[in-house]
Amino acid sequence: xxxxYGAHRAVVGHEDLVRAVAAxxxxxxxxxxxxxxxxxxxxxxxxxxADSDELTPTIKTRRSRMAEMYAGIVDALHR
Numbered sequence: 001x002x003x004x005y006g007a008h009r010a011v012v013g014h015e016d017l018v019r020a021v022a023a024x025x026x027x028x029x030x031x032x033x034x035x036x037x038x039x040x041x042x043x044x045x046x047x048x049x050a051d052s053d054e055l056t057p058t059i060k061t062r063r064s065r066m067a068e069m070y071a072g073i074v075d076a077l078h079r
Contacts, residue, residue, distance in 0.1 A: 008026060012043050012044070012045040013043075017043065018043075021043060022041075025038045025041055026034060040077040040078070042073060044070070044073075051073075053065055054066060054069070
């Protein structure tokens with residue numbers, strides 16, 4: 001995404017970003033079997049910082065914490 005769009009919170013719903021993410025997901029979904037493919041997605045408008053409880057010191061996602069924090073969004077995606 002070009003710098004002209006500014007901070008990530010400002011671009012989360014931007015049409016160019018939505019199209020770019022959709023194109024990348026479609027490319028990634030070309031090889032996996034149907035059960036492994038991404039069926040729905042959402043770009044979050046939140047910062048991920050290393051000193052939070054969302055990421056490990058090596059910048060890996062803490063899945064259990066993310067599942068807790070975004071349970072409502074995940075549930076909505078699967079309806």
